[in-house]
Amino acid sequence: MMEIELNGAPHQLADAQSLQQLVAALALSGKAIAVAVNRQVVPSHMWSQHLLQPHDKVDLVRAIGGG
Numbered sequence: 001m002m003e004i005e006l007n008g009a010p011h012q013l014a015d016a017q018s019l020q021q022l023v024a025a026l027a028l029s030g031k032a033i034a035v036a037v038n039r040q041v042v043p044s045h046m047w048s049q050h051l052l053q054p055h056d057k058v059d060l061v062r063a064i065g066g067g
Helices: 019-025
Strands: 002-006 009-013 033-037 057-062
Touching: 019 033, 019 057
Parallel strands: 002 057
Antiparallel strands: 002 009, 033 057
């Protein structure tokens, strides 16, 4: 087990995962979201290559349209 912080709350992962796997596990694939790890934005084309580490702080933000 590995623990990260997801949007300010503890979150358990079964094992090492990429950002892409985390987004898929949260049923957010294909959604308009931005992801930052340890306050650094990770572009979506890098999600599959970015492996999460214990105690990473991950922030997921959904884009909401309006005006």
